[in-house]
Amino acid sequence: MTRPLLELRDVSLSFKGVKALNALSFAVDQGEICALIGPNGAGKSSLLNIINGVYRAQAGEVVFAGEPFRRIRPGEAARRGIGRTFQHNALFSRLSVTDNVLAGLIRHSRTRFVEHAFGLPRDRAEERDFQTRAEEVIEHLELSPFRDSVVSTLSYGVQKRVDLARALVGRPSLLLLDEPMAGMNQDEKREMSRFIREANERLGATVVLIEHDIGVVMNLARHVVVLDYGRKIGDGAPEVVRKNPEVIAAYLGAVH
């Protein structure tokens, strides 16, 4: 039987009177790909920010892997298994692909400052382990030909894949993707969809992704949650949600 890996219970968040999230509740089962959709400003990114500790919920709680929290530090979220990509590229554009992927492991380091500064055995062992993990994920995402390339020299589609690699290298059990396909052409979207599906099926990551392209959502997700003005207006299988009159009305009235 599947059980939720992630639960949102009556989560609310306001910014100076603007209710970004209004008593929002839903659950994401272990192993699923869940798409979060809704018009601009609906609260989708704010929700990801609460789940990985960038924002703090003002009411309600998040339950991740059975443990409830209202506030978690981003480093702690990463160590507990929550990986994240951002809507706007958060890569180090002047560093190589490998160095960017390794940066995804900074929060996973167990060596203390002294061990690191003097290159003591535990530090060296960890460095080797991190290199192996980075190589594995680079290979998985077919980034090997670019491993030494400086990120700013790469195409947009490949940069987004590097961002995915940076999030995956920490072996997250929950992967939060904020518009991983924004600005991509159809070929790039197909390719990215394939890598997301592989992260889910082969690497075992449960995925929550924000996506505006309904074609991509229908193809990738088995579960769709629809937000509008911080409220949930749809939650279920894509075929069911797309026929929901409230969802249709929100989309018809929205500018994307």
Ligand SMILES: Nc1ncnc2c1ncn2[C@@H]1O[C@H](COP(=O)(O)OP(=O)(O)OP(=O)(O)O)[C@@H](O)[C@H]1O
């Ligand atoms: N740091 C912030 N300060 C003030 N208001 C914010 C902040 N972050 C989000 N908001 C507001 O909260 C609401 C929800 O924004 P959010 O970015 O979560 O929506 P979204 O669904 O991700 O939109 P988009 O599809 O445009 O990215 C909006 O009204 C937005 O202006």
